Amino acid sequence: MSILHFADRFSCDIESDGKVEIRGLLSGGRTIARQSRLFQMKTQQLCSPGPFTISFSLPGPVDPRLFSPNFRSDGIFEGVVIKL
Secondary structure (H helix, E strand, C coil): CEEEEECCCEEEEECCCCEEEEEEEECCCCEEEECCEEEECCCCCCCCCEEEEEEEECCCCEEEEEEEEEECCCCCEEEEEEEC
16 A cells, blocks of 8 residues: 655555555645645535545556655646556
8 A cells, every 4th residue: 555645634545456545634725835835726616625535446456665755836736556
C-alpha cells in the first residue's frame, strides 16, 4: 500500500489490487492555501464543507511502490502509478 498525506487535510491510498481511496477536508472557503501557494476557487462547490472520501478501482493490479503523486501548481492533484 502506498499512502500520501498533505498536512492531515488530504490523503491518497493505493493498494496493489488497484483500489484507490482519496480522503480530504473541504474548507468551504473560496481560497485555499497549499504549500505556501494561494489558490482561488474558480468552480462551483458541489458539496458542503467538511470531510470527503472518494474510492475507485483501477482496471488492474499496480505497483504502489512506484506511485508518483503530484499537487500541481494549479491546485490539481495528479497521481501516476505503474500497471503490472
